[in-house]
Amino acid sequence: MFFPIQLIIPRAINKLGIKTEVEAALICERYRKFAPSLVHKDALQNTFPKFYRRKTLTIGVSNPAWAHQVHINKDKIIAAINESIGRKQVESLVTNVAEQTSLT
Numbered sequence: 001m002f003f004p005i006q007l008i009i010p011r012a013i014n015k016l017g018i019k020t021e022v023e024a025a026l027i028c029e030r031y032r033k034f035a036p037s038l039v040h041k042d043a044l045q046n047t048f049p050k051f052y053r054r055k056t057l058t059i060g061v062s063n064p065a066w067a068h069q070v071h072i073n074k075d076k077i078i079a080a081i082n083e084s085i086g087r088k089q090v091e092s093l094v095t096n097v098a099e100q101t102s103l104t
Contacts, residue, residue, distance in 0.1 A: 024052040027090060030081045031057060038076045039069050048100045055091040057081070060098040067095040 013022050028049035035043035046062040047070055057078075061067045070077070074093040081090050 023089065026085065027052045027057060027081060030084050031059065031077065034077060034080045034084075038080060039073050043069070047095075050096060050098065052090070055089065057090050057093045059093060059095050060100060061095050062099075063097060067097060070095050 013019050028051070031049040032044060035047060039047065043066075046066045048060045050058040050060045052058070059070050061070060070093070078090050078093055082088050
């Protein structure tokens with residue numbers, strides 16, 4: 001018997017107890033998708049999603065100028081992320097001047 005993958009994946013995520021982590025990763029990925037069009041075309045070179053916790057997305061920025069760019073566009077960023085996932089998941093967005101670390 002075959003089941004659609006759209007049913008299998010959410011069940012597996014719930015069964016493994018990683019729903020919160022998967023949602024956080026999805027929200028961070030959505031920031032990466034929308035930042036160039038909503039903040040600035042060079043946004044991903046100077047900003048990055050650090051983490052999502054308690055309905056707040058924290059964005060790392062290379063300097064205060066980029067923090068300002070993210071801040072003035074935060075309502076658009078939040079709306080785009082929430083619309084793309086189909087529910088109000090992100091309620092606030094904060095910035096933090098930090099260096100982006102490489103995972104490679």
